[in-house]
Amino acid sequence: MTEEKTAAEQCDEACEANERxxxxxxxxxxxxxxxxxxxxxxxxxxxxxxxxxVKAQLLTAKEMLEHLGYPADGLIPNWKEVFLRxxxxxxxxxxxxxxxxxxxxxxxxxxxxxxxxxxxxDPLNMPVARAELMRKxxxxxxxxxxxxxxxxxxxxxxxxxxxxxxxxxxxxQCSECRRCSVFCPYGIDxxxxxxxxxxxxxxxGLVQKYLHEIxxxxxxxxxxxxxxxxxxxxxxxxxxxxLQEQLEMDNIRVPIDEEGAEVLFVTPSADFFASxxxxxxxxxxxxxxxxxxxxxxSTHASEGGNFxxxxxxxxxxxxxxxxxxxxxxxxxxxRVVGGExxxxxxxxxxxxxxxxxxxxYLDPKYKRPQHICELTNDLLNRGALKIDKSxxxxxxxTMHDSCQVARxxxxxxxxxxxxxxxxxxxxxVCEKFVDMPEATIRERTFCCGAGQGLLGDDMMATRVKGAMxxxxxxxxxxxxxxxxxxxxxxxxxxxxxSKMFPAYGIAMEEVGGIHQLVGRAIVLGAKxxx
Amino acid sequence: MxxxxxxxxxxxxxxxxxxxxxxxxxxxxxxxxxxxxxTPQPLKIPQTPQPTTxxxxxxxxxxxxxxxxxxxxxTTLLFIAGxxxxxxxxxxxxxxxxxxxxxxxxxxVALGNGALAIASLLMVALIILFVRxxxxxxxxxxxxxxxxxxxxxxxxxxxxxxxxxxxxxxxNVVEVKxxxxxxxxxxxxxxxxxxxxxxxxxxxxxxxxxxxxxxxLIYFPFSKLMHxxxxxxxxxxxxxxxxxxxxxxxxxxxx
Numbered sequence: 012m013t014e015e016k017t018a019a020e021q022c023d024e025a026c027e028a029n030e031r032x033x034x035x036x037x038x039x040x041x042x043x044x045x046x047x048x049x050x051x052x053x054x055x056x057x058x059x060x061x062x063x064x065v066k067a068q069l070l071t072a073k074e075m076l077e078h079l080g081y082p083a084d085g086l087i088p089n090w091k092e093v094f095l096r097x098x099x100x101x102x103x104x105x106x107x108x109x110x111x112x113x114x115x116x117x118x119x120x121x122x123x124x125x126x127x128x129x130x131x132x133d134p135l136n137m138p139v140a141r142a143e144l145m146r147k148x149x150x151x152x153x154x155x156x157x158x159x160x161x162x163x164x165x166x167x168x169x170x171x172x173x174x175x176x177x178x179x180x181x182x183x184q185c186s187e188c189r190r191c192s193v194f195c196p197y198g199i200d201x202x203x204x205x206x207x208x209x210x211x212x213x214x215x216g217l218v219q220k221y222l223h224e225i226x227x228x229x230x231x232x233x234x235x236x237x238x239x240x241x242x243x244x245x246x247x248x249x250x251x252x253x254l255q256e257q258l259e260m261d262n263i264r265v266p267i268d269e270e271g272a273e274v275l276f277v278t279p280s281a282d283f284f285a286s287x288x289x290x291x292x293x294x295x296x297x298x299x300x301x302x303x304x305x306x307x308x309s310t311h312a313s314e315g316g317n318f319x320x321x322x323x324x325x326x327x328x329x330x331x332x333x334x335x336x337x338x339x340x341x342x343x344x345x346r347v348v349g350g351e352x353x354x355x356x357x358x359x360x361x362x363x364x365x366x367x368x369x370x371x372y373l374d375p376k377y378k379r380p381q382h383i384c385e386l387t388n389d390l391l392n393r394g395a396l397k398i399d400k401s402x403x404x405x406x407x408x409t410m411h412d413s414c415q416v417a418r419x420x421x422x423x424x425x426x427x428x429x430x431x432x433x434x435x436x437x438x439x440v441c442e443k444f445v446d447m448p449e450a451t452i453r454e455r456t457f458c459c460g461a462g463q464g465l466l467g468d469d470m471m472a473t474r475v476k477g478a479m480x481x482x483x484x485x486x487x488x489x490x491x492x493x494x495x496x497x498x499x500x501x502x503x504x505x506x507x508x509s510k511m512f513p514a515y516g517i518a519m520e521e522v523g524g525i526h527q528l529v530g531r532a533i534v535l536g537a538k539x540x541x
Numbered sequence: 542m543x544x545x546x547x548x549x550x551x552x553x554x555x556x557x558x559x560x561x562x563x564x565x566x567x568x569x570x571x572x573x574x575x576x577x578x579x580t581p582q583p584l585k586i587p588q589t590p591q592p593t594t595x596x597x598x599x600x601x602x603x604x605x606x607x608x609x610x611x612x613x614x615x616t617t618l619l620f621i622a623g624x625x626x627x628x629x630x631x632x633x634x635x636x637x638x639x640x641x642x643x644x645x646x647x648x649x650v651a652l653g654n655g656a657l658a659i660a661s662l663l664m665v666a667l668i669i670l671f672v673r674x675x676x677x678x679x680x681x682x683x684x685x686x687x688x689x690x691x692x693x694x695x696x697x698x699x700x701x702x703x704x705x706x707x708x709x710x711x712x713n714v715v716e717v718k719x720x721x722x723x724x725x726x727x728x729x730x731x732x733x734x735x736x737x738x739x740x741x742x743x744x745x746x747x748x749x750x751x752x753x754x755x756x757x758l759i760y761f762p763f764s765k766l767m768h769x770x771x772x773x774x775x776x777x778x779x780x781x782x783x784x785x786x787x788x789x790x791x792x793x794x795x796x
Contacts, residue, residue: 057678104793106580107776113576114771117688118623119673119680120615139683156763166685189777192588194615196605196623197768198777200586325583325794361784362584368788379785418589420782426590426597454589455614 025088028172029216032086035176036217038068041472045479045515050487052451052480054123058132062476067183068469070220075227079327082216090215091170095152097214098145098207101323102153107203108323112149114197115139121191121201126457127184130476135181138191138201144168144178145204179217182208184473186465187321188414188458202463206323213322222464225318229331234280234314243267243310246283254293258535263300265292265308268342272307274299275339276383277315277359278350279502287523288505291351294526295383297533301397302390306348312338315355316502320362321463329366332358336367346377348386351524353415353462353501356382356429361420384433384500385423387529391439397534400442406496407443408528409488410434411481411508412456413501415463427453436525437498440532445492451484461507478511485517498525551738554720554748559730561755568762569770577774581792591782598781605778618673626666629659630695633702640721660703667696687764694757701750712744 041064069085070076076083087093102109121138123129128136135141151157151167162169187202209219228237238246244267251265266272276295282288299306312334319328339347347370349359360380364370370378390396412430422428430453438444451457460477461470488494499505499522508522592598604610609627613620636652636659639645652659671692674684704710723729723739732738742748760766773779781787 057682103580104583106577106582106774107586109580110577110771110774110776113572114765114768114775116765116768117680117683117685118612118619119677119683120612120619122679122683124615134679134682137679137683143683154763166687189588192777194611196609196612197772198588198605198611198775200588200777203586325791329794364784364788365584365791366794420585420587420784421591421593424593424786426593426782429589 025086028088028090029084029086032172032175032217033069035172036066036069036179038066038469039064041065043472043475045475045482045511048482048486048515050483050490052129052483055129055132057134059134061133062127062131062136062184062473063133063177063180065184065470065472066180067465067467068220070218070223072224075224076218078227078231079213079218079223081213081218081223084216086175086216090175094170094211094215097211098148099153101207101211102149105203105207105323107200108207111142111199111204112146112153115142115146115199117143118196120194120196121199124191124194125185126188126190126460126480127186127473127477130460130479131473133184135177136184138199141181141185142199142201142204144174144181145208148174175212175215175217178208179212179219182212183219183465183470186414186458186460186462186477188462189418190414190455190458193418193454203323206321209322210324213324219464221467221469222318222321225464226327226331229314229316229318230327232313233311233334235316235318236280236283238280238283238313240310243280243283243313247308250283250289250292250296254296257293260535263296263535265296266306267308268310269305269307270342271344272305272342273345274304274306275312275335275342275344275347276306276308276350277312277335277347277355278308278383279316279352279355280314281502281506282350285502285506287509287520287527288351288502290527290530291524292526294524294528294530294533295350297530297535298383298387298390298396298526301533301535302395307342307344309335309338309342311341315349315352315359317355317358318464320354320358328358328362332363332366335359336363336370339370340372345374347373347380348383349380350383351500351502351505351526353413353503354419356416357419382422382432382500384436384525387526388423388432388436388439391436398440398532399534400440400532402531403441403528406441406528407445407492407494408437408441408496408498409445409447409485409494410437410452410525411447411459411485411497411499411504412452413462413499413504414456414458416500417454417456430454433498433500433525437528440529445488445494447484447488447494451480457481457484459501459504459507460511462501462503466503466506474507475511475514478507478515481508482511482515482517486515489517496521496523496528498523498528500525547740547743548736548738550743550748551741552733552736554741554751555724555729555733555738557752557755558724559733561758565758565761569767572762572767573770573774577771582776582780583791583793585780585782585784585789586776587780587782588777593782595781598779602773602778606772618669622666622669622673625662626670629663629666632659633663633699640718641725643718643722657703657706660699660706664696664699664703667692667699671696691760691764691766694753694760698750698753698757701746701753705744705746705750710744710746712742712747716742717747 073083147168150165151162157165185205192200282292457480
């Protein structure tokens with residue numbers, strides 16, 4: 012009798028807690044104004060709680076939550092217990108997380124490096140302060156002094172609903188761009204901490220919508236947009252028709268599911284029809300056509316991106332990545348090439364081998380997945396493509412290094428290749444190329460402001476504010492050198508910048524992929540093959 | 542009465558030295574071995590600039606450890622003050638070897654000539670770091686008591702050390718060295734355990750200096766000071782960027 016009552020009471024309490032959290036995390040539209048562009052990136056004064064109101068929408072679709080293995084009804088009743096269990100798991104599975112909890116000396120080298128801090132002035136957007144949100148829990152529950160003497164003694168935090176709200180808010184205001192860790196004397200990578208924090212939040216039932224919806228779609232449909240097979244075929248056929256019509260050539264193709272092709276090409280599904288992404292797809296098709304390399308895309312692996320990277324859930328990432336290697340095996344290709352996508356570079360090229368390697372069924376010459384820029388650069392160097400630079404005469408081009416490429420791994424087998432090779436491609440197809448200020452490019456590049464799951468419309472406030480450093484740098488290059496086009500190799504950057512440019516008073520058409528420029532400059536039909 | 546106090550001082554001084562060394566060594570090694578070395582790193586996450594060879598990684602880490610190259614990319618003041626602090630602190634530790642080795646090698650004698658200047662520089666660097674932490678609003682926001690505590694503790698060590706340099710406070714150096722050499726003998730800890738400590742120098746300032754050092758050593762493994770050993774395990778710094786060429790195995794998902 013009494014036991015039943017306690018159970019009922021407990022449920023009531025838990026339900027109430029869930030309601031309170033849902034109320035706290037309710038999405039509210041916040042309008043922010045872009046700053047006026049001056050070309051200077053000023054470090055703002057502290058503005059506590061400036062962005063506390065910006066909260067990413069929660070995922071409520073039960074089917075998706077169940078598929079992903081997360082609680083389907085919001086905050087679970089025994090959340091504290093699950094929270095700590097999950098955090099313990101993170102600390103035991105990821106040396107990065109464990110080490111970065113311990114060794115920060117709070118020297119302050121990172122405090123003014125995050126684009127979200129520069130844009131908002133919110134102190135919790137300083138990398139060290141963001142990481143400190145997790146460290147406080149770590150010190151309280153995972154160190155001996157914390158266990159013995161409590162949170163006051165170790166400057167820790169007890170688990171409270173307020174803490175959950177703060178975590179959810181600020182770990183979804185980090186775009187995991189890793190800029191802070193370039194400057195950190197110990198290489199503390201806030202992205203690793205954010206990824207772990209997001210997975211901990213997932214385990215107690217606070218699952219962000221945009222990011223996890225996409226993980227679900229990529230796992231079930233094979234691409235981030237959730238397009239079914241026939242829709243993909245339709246879209247690509249449409250692209251092919253369009254190309255053939257434009258060029259008045261009927262032999263240029265956008266092949267799909269063609270067994271025995273040399274190259275399996277994977278690219279963000281946004282490339283199939285979003286603008287300016289699609290222009291790069293034309294570019295890829297022209298490169299393959301002109302080089303005489305047979306290629307195919309796949310309906311099974313119709314996505315280059317892998318949002319599983321953005322949370323420390325290895326299984327999600329692995330599952331999405333698997334489709335590419337299944338497709339490569341089924342289509343009997345010799346090699347795999349990735350299109351213009353930032354984090355694809357990290358997952359496809361850096362992690363595939365760990366997750367699903369070794370790739371002994373590929374051509375031993377091309378055991379490693381390649382980037383389309385590596386391929387194009389190689390062709391340009393060999394003189395295999397006929398280029399007419401005057402097709403891009405109207406452009407003075409600069410390059411935005413996308414964070415997940417710039418701070419992921421080398422290209423072409425040489426350190427810093429990820430900066431040099433894309434630039435070499437641009438220089439190979441354009442007359443005029445100018446870099447933005449040194450502090451905003453290459454390893455110090457600024458995130459576009461919407462990476463790693465923050466591209467949803469619900470994040471418009473952080474998107475506008477976080478884009479500020481890149482906008483200022485571009486504006487500077489525009490004023491100084493008359494730059495009028497920014498070329499890049501990331502689908503998220505393209506989507507974000509083509510929306511932010513108009514917001515900051517710059518023409519939307521000034522954003523595009525590198526292969527958009529390549530596509531314009533290639534002279535087709537001049538050479539049959541290499 | 543006098544003998545009783547003398548005995549207690551001897552016991553205290555010997556005791557804290559052994560306790561501090563034990564806690565430091567055991568704590569540091571445990572953290573390094575179980576906390577960092579034994580914790581798996583599932584994926585390669587080297588950060589730019591990413592060397593593609595082992596020698597490249599060694600050069601990169603040497604640059605970070607010896608010249609604070611990552612830090613140098615950011616704030617100049619912090620870089621200079623931080624580097625001077627670490628470097629002069631290291632020199633002071635090396636100089637103190639003369640109390641533990643016999644005979645004293647020539648370079649330690651030479652280092653002794655510049656000791657006061659080095660220690661003063663160390664103090665200046667500490668003051669800059671302290672004031673910066675206090676004055677810079679952003680750094681102040683993220684600082685807690687522990688961050689100021691370490692600085693103050695090291696300042697205390699340096700200040701007492703500088704004072705010991707002067708005639709007025711100077712202990713009998715020969716006596717200090719004899720005591721240290723005795724402490725390093727294998728039988729001494731057992732003698733201390735059975736309450737037969739060696740005769741310790743009674744200089745109060747010296748005992749303060751030594752106590753503060755012992756406190757620092759005991760505090761070390763439980764604090765952010767673990768960055769000293771932890772850096773070498775930092776996956777963004779110590780990994781070779783060759784995941785495409787050489788398959789990296791995830792320790793908990795061996796495929």
